[in-house]
Every structure is written in structure tokens, then in C-alpha cells.
Amino acid sequence: MQHSERHGFREIASKIRQEIIEGQWPTGAVLPPEPELAERYGASRSLVNRAMQVLAAEGMVRPRQGRGTMVTWLPPMLHSPARYDRATRENQGARGAFDAEVRARGLEPQHEISTEHAEPPTNVAEIFGLPTGEVNCLVRRRRLLASGIPVRLNASWFPLDIAEGTVLEENGPVIVGGVKSALSELGYAQVSAREEIVPSRLPSTAEANALEISPERTVVEITHVGMTAEGRAVEVTISVAPAHYLTAQYEFPLA
Structure with a gap:
């Protein structure tokens, strides 16, 4: 990638966050696996993983054992x-x-x-x-x-x-x-x-x-x-x- 790692994972988090808010990933949906997301956003899997951590900390997504990462965003x-x-x-x-x-x-x-x-x-x-x-x-x-x-x-x-x-x-x-x-x-x-x-x-x-x-x-x-x-x-x-x-x-x- 052309960006630094720090900028990269935040940029990916921003894109996924916007897609969630716009309904591309509806509440309750399970996001694709990290390798698939890495290919989608042209990034390494490690960057996608860090982006997921950012979104999880915000309450946008929630990893669930054996069930993938679920979209948990709700309008307040x-x-x-x-x-x-x-x-x-x-x-x-x-x-x-x-x-x-x-x-x-x-x-x-x-x-x-x-x-x-x-x-x-x-x-x-x-x-x-x-x-x-x-x-x-x-x-x-x-x-x-x-x-x-x-x-x-x-x-x-x-x-x-x-x-x-x-x-x-x-x-x-x-x-x-x-x-x-x-x-x-x-x-x-x-x-x-x-x-x-x-x-x-x-x-x-x-x-x-x-x-x-x-x-x-x-x-x-x-x-x-x-x-x-x-x-x-x-x-x-x-x-x-x-x-x-x-x-x-x-x-x-x-x-």
C-alpha cells in the first residue's frame, strides 16, 4: 500500500464503517472472513484485523467465536x-x-x-x-x-x-x-x-x-x-x- 500502516488500517475501518451505516452490511449480518476483506480493500490481513479491532472498540462489530464478525451497529x-x-x-x-x-x-x-x-x-x-x-x-x-x-x-x-x-x-x-x-x-x-x-x-x-x-x-x-x-x-x-x-x-x- 502507498499509505503507512497506521493510516491504512484507519482508512479501512472508515470505509467499512461507512458501508455499515449506509446499509451495505446490515445489522446482524456477518462480515466476510478477513482474507476476503483484505482482497476487497487491497490490504494485508494484518491491517484488516487492526481495522476490525477499531470497529469492535466502537461497537460497530463484534467477533463471535465460531460465527465470524457480526455487525452490531444500531442507530441510537x-x-x-x-x-x-x-x-x-x-x-x-x-x-x-x-x-x-x-x-x-x-x-x-x-x-x-x-x-x-x-x-x-x-x-x-x-x-x-x-x-x-x-x-x-x-x-x-x-x-x-x-x-x-x-x-x-x-x-x-x-x-x-x-x-x-x-x-x-x-x-x-x-x-x-x-x-x-x-x-x-x-x-x-x-x-x-x-x-x-x-x-x-x-x-x-x-x-x-x-x-x-x-x-x-x-x-x-x-x-x-x-x-x-x-x-x-x-x-x-x-x-x-x-x-x-x-x-x-x-x-x-x-x-
Whole structure:
């Protein structure tokens, strides 16, 4: 090549990045083997390998053992109050806001769900007004994927006096409209919510493994609290997502 090695692999990464964004390599697709890419771009295999490392660090691609390098780029999902609107959550049978968002991108939403009675974290117990150190909540844990790509971890907590023996305890199938629709059907419709966002932190080992990201990739953590008309907190959902998959947007009146 006419360029230095440093310029070469970055140039290759730039070309592949642009091709991914333009849809030549769609999300979920497996890239050709490195020797084929080397021939395609007129470069050595070592340069292509370094370009893949750059793209993997950005979250554009992800090598998978025995499965090649998968395209994992997704346009950032817009996190705004509008995503919780019931019509959006239940659009065409969607199983909540995440389902609707992923289907709108032409991808297939997938849910891995487990539930258990558990002792909530201290902050969750305090939000519910429950005693600490007791098994008094149901936690519904979900790993959410878009066409096989893990994009979010959710842990939704509910007081047992609301959730025990209800559809919220089921591991599947997932609930049309999500947990908010389920709570509404149980007589606990939410009329307001508040959120606390930790914009950037490093993932725990378990989070990095579940999201299939490197430990150096930052994540966003959102704590969402849903309230009834009586002012009772009936849901606390803690979401963790790779930072490059999420953009927050809020609109509010000014006095």
C-alpha cells in the first residue's frame, strides 16, 4: 500500500464503517472472513484485523467465536417520555416500548426473562416504602436483544402485594404493552413517572458479559419509577444499556 500502516488500517475501518451505516452490511449480518476483506480493500490481513479491532472498540462489530464478525451497529434509540405512551407500547401487538422501537428499525426484538421473589436493593425498598432486608418484592429480569444483539438489561421491581400470583411472575410469553399495561389491568395504572440517569459508567463484569461488550465500553443506567394517581410507586425499573445505543431527549414546559 502507498499509505503507512497506521493510516491504512484507519482508512479501512472508515470505509467499512461507512458501508455499515449506509446499509451495505446490515445489522446482524456477518462480515466476510478477513482474507476476503483484505482482497476487497487491497490490504494485508494484518491491517484488516487492526481495522476490525477499531470497529469492535466502537461497537460497530463484534467477533463471535465460531460465527465470524457480526455487525452490531444500531442507530441510537431515542429515550424520551413519548416511548411510554400506551399506543406506542402496544402498537401492532408490541410487548412494550422496546419491542416497538426495535420493530420500527426493521429488526426482531427478543426477550430473555426470569422472575423471582427477592430482597430489593435498599434504594428500591425506600422508594416503595418497604422494610429493608426482607423478601418483599418480585423482580422481573430481562435481557433485551435486537436481531440477536444484546442492547439492554432491565430489572423491574414490584411489591409482592401487587405482583404475586399475577402475569408479572410469568417468564413468558412477554406481555403485550409491557409491564405498564399489565399493572394497568391489575388496577395500578401509572399516571406519572420519574427517571434518574447515570450518563456514563463502566459496566460490571456480569453486565459486560450479558451485553457482550468489552469492559472498557461505557454504559448508561436509568432508574425509572412509575407512580399511580394516588402517588404510590408500583414499579422501579433499572435499565443498563451500552452508551452508544442510547440518546436521551426530554421536552418540558418553562414558566
